[in-house]
Amino acid sequence: MRCFSKSAVLSNIKIVAIASMLVSVQANAGSFIFAGDANGLDIITHPSGYNGTGGQLDIEVCIDSNAVDAAAMEVSVINSLRELNRLTPVSPNLFFGGNNDIPSGRIDFQSLTLHELGHCTGLGHPNLGFQEDVITGNNTNLAKTTLGANSTYAFNAGADGIFGSEDDLRDDDENLHWFAKGVNNPFVDVLAPEASNYSRDLAELPLGHDFAANAARAVGAALGFVNTEAVMQQGQGTDEDQRSLQADDVATYRMGMTGLDEIAGTADDYTFNMVYGGIKADTSGCDIVIESKTTGFGSCGVSGAFLPALNHFAISQATFSYNSNLTFWHFNQVLDCTLAVENLSFSNLTHNDSQNHAACSSITYGPAYLVAAGGDVTATAPSVTLNPGTTIEGVFTIISTTP
Numbered sequence: 001m002r003c004f005s006k007s008a009v010l011s012n013i014k015i016v017a018i019a020s021m022l023v024s025v026q027a028n029a030g031s032f033i034f035a036g037d038a039n040g041l042d043i044i045t046h047p048s049g050y051n052g053t054g055g056q057l058d059i060e061v062c063i064d065s066n067a068v069d070a071a072a073m074e075v076s077v078i079n080s081l082r083e084l085n086r087l088t089p090v091s092p093n094l095f096f097g098g099n100n101d102i103p104s105g106r107i108d109f110q111s112l113t114l115h116e117l118g119h120c121t122g123l124g125h126p127n128l129g130f131q132e133d134v135i136t137g138n139n140t141n142l143a144k145t146t147l148g149a150n151s152t153y154a155f156n157a158g159a160d161g162i163f164g165s166e167d168d169l170r171d172d173d174e175n176l177h178w179f180a181k182g183v184n185n186p187f188v189d190v191l192a193p194e195a196s197n198y199s200r201d202l203a204e205l206p207l208g209h210d211f212a213a214n215a216a217r218a219v220g221a222a223l224g225f226v227n228t229e230a231v232m233q234q235g236q237g238t239d240e241d242q243r244s245l246q247a248d249d250v251a252t253y254r255m256g257m258t259g260l261d262e263i264a265g266t267a268d269d270y271t272f273n274m275v276y277g278g279i280k281a282d283t284s285g286c287d288i289v290i291e292s293k294t295t296g297f298g299s300c301g302v303s304g305a306f307l308p309a310l311n312h313f314a315i316s317q318a319t320f321s322y323n324s325n326l327t328f329w330h331f332n333q334v335l336d337c338t339l340a341v342e343n344l345s346f347s348n349l350t351h352n353d354s355q356n357h358a359a360c361s362s363i364t365y366g367p368a369y370l371v372a373a374g375g376d377v378t379a380t381a382p383s384v385t386l387n388p389g390t391t392i393e394g395v396f397t398i399i400s401t402t403p
Contacts, residue, residue, distance in 0.1 A: 030126030030177040030186060030214065030230065030248045031144045032256070033119060033302060034313050041146070041174055041200070042311040044256055045122035045304075047272050048287040050314045052260050052307050054269045059121065062277035062286035065353055068324035069109075069292065070279045072331040074356050076110035077290065079336040080117055081274035083244060087253060089189050090244035092227035094217065100241035106330035111231075111242040112298045112322065113290075118232045119300035120288045120318035121272065123252055126177050126186070127164065127214050128153070129234030138163040140235065141216040148172035162222055164214035166205070175200050177212040178255060186215035186248035187225040193255040195262035215248040238328065243336075260309040278355035287317065292324035335360070335380070335401070344381075351375035351394070366390035 035043035049057040061081060063070050102108050128135050128142045139155045141164040147153060149172050158167030166184050180190050181197050181204040190198065202211065213219055215230035230248040259268030283289045304315040322329075337360035344359045348368045352375050357363055359381040367389025371377045375394035384398045 030179070030212070030232070030252055031124040032122055032252070032313075033124040035124060035176050037146050037174075039313075040311050041176060044262070044312050045124075046256055046270075046307070046312065046314045047121040048304075048315045048317065050259075050270055050307075052268055052309070052312075054259060054267050055271075057270055057272040058275055059272055059287045060275045060277040060285070061117070061288040061290065062283045063279045064283055064289055064291040065279050065281045067279075067290060067292040069329070069331060070354070071356075072333075073109060073113070073290070074279070075335055075358070076113050076332050078276050078358055079110055079243065079332065080113040081276055082336055083114060084117060084121070084272075084274045087245065087250055089247035089250045091187065091220075091225050091246065093231070093242055093244040093246050094227040094229055095241040096227075096239055100239070101332065101334070102239050102241055102330045105238050105328060107236060107238055107326075107328050108241055108243070108332070109322070109329045110332045111236060111240060113320070114243060114245070115231055115236070116298050116300045116320045116322075117274075117288065118249065120302060120315070120320055121253075122256055122315060123232050123249070124176070125232055125234040126230055126248060126252075127216060127233050141214060141218065141233075142168060142170070143175060143177040143212045143214040145170060145173035145175055145177075148174055158210060160222070162218050164216040164219045165222065166209040166211065166213045168211040170211050175202055175212050177214060178252060179205070179212045180251070182206050184209050184213050185223060186213055186230065186251075187220050187223055187228060187246070189247045190251040190254065192264045193251050194258045194264040198251070198255050215246055243332075260307060260312050276356075276358075278351075278357070279353065280355075281353045288320060289318070290320045290322075293321040294323060294325045296321075296323050297326070298322045347389075351377055356380070371396050 032043055032045040034045055047057055048059055126144050129140050154171035154173050156169040157163045158169050160167055178198055178200045181199050184205050217229040220228040230246045232249055257270055258264045277286050300318055300320045302315050302318045307314050342359040343361050344363045346365050346369050350370045352372045355377045357379050362383035363379050363381045364385045366387035370391045371394045373393045378397045380399040
């Protein structure tokens with residue numbers, strides 16, 4: 001079963017895109033959403049809240065209370081947000097069979113969530129992917145490009161026969177995949193990518209390389225990175241755990257974080273902090289909303305506007321939707337506390353709906369924290385403290401755990 005990616009340009013100041021995940025034998029980044037013939041090849045897309053001024057962006061992610069599996073998906077969402085906040089490449093990052101907790105024949109919702117949140121924060125597919133049956137099989141692993149002047153994709157894996165590697169012959173296809181200049185290895189961590197050392201211009205490839213390499217798993221295996229693939233690569237199979245970012249994913253985020261001047265260490269640089277906003281009936285104030293649908297597979301619809309630097313775009317709102325009619329989802333229920341140390345504090349808030357607050361260390365409530373009569377709050381942490389000023393009129397459940 002397969003789903004397809006689609007995008008539509010509404011105008012030159014506002015764009016809406018749908019970036020879908022595939023179901024196939026494979027599940028990659030290196031590119032930004034909106035980059036292409038319609039908007040410009042050099043487009044860099046930034047998360048919600050970025051306006052050209054540096055600093056930390058707090059990006060709130062909420063689950064729509066009408067989503068069919070709202071409660072079941074919470075742990076997967078929280079774990080994915082923590083992974084994005086860590087922004088640390090992992091290899092290997094693909095686990096199968098007895099090396100994961102996914103039942104046979106099931107598709108991991110947490111892996112899907114990490115991929116779609118990548119789209120919701122600006123990343124595109126680094127590979128061509130499946131496009132309305134025009135691109136299928138191994139051709140999907142080729143690096144992301146436009147059609148080129150001849151309006152035809154070139155599907156040539158080069159002498160090594162590995163689709164997506166550095167010797168691919170792509171004719172006049174226009175490259176959209178960013179790479180480290182003189183390196184072109186998407187499995188090697190780039191600590192400070194910027195315009196001086198990171199590019200999509202094929203003239204800056206290493207001597208002897210024909211095209212930008214893509215972080216597909218077959219390419220990784222050939223380069224010595226077994227069971228490793230970019231999270232943003234389009235495609236996800238059953239019994240596949242991909243819950244950690246890979247080097248190409250992280251480098252693409254870091255390139256975006258250099259801001260409008262595309263130079264690391266300057267005033268317009270930013271970082272992001274992904275914040276879980278809980279299950280909400282009113283999601284109007286959330287930057288990213290997760291909801292269920294009854295068609296397709298998974299997608300993130302994004303809207304926003306161009307920034308003063310014409311090749312830079314900022315997201316204003318994003319919606320991650322998944323098909324709740326599909327019966328093969330596996331919803332992970334194990335909170336990831338391997339690297340996370342969190343001390344959450346809540347005050348001056350009123351909850352009239354369902355909320356779930358989970359922390360690996362401690363949660364403190366009050367003052368002026370109110371669970372209204374219609375509210376339902378669950379706190380999960382090794383230590384939960386209700387300070388004076390906390391008012392509970394609805395339901396408040398404490399689940400004490402150890403990391």
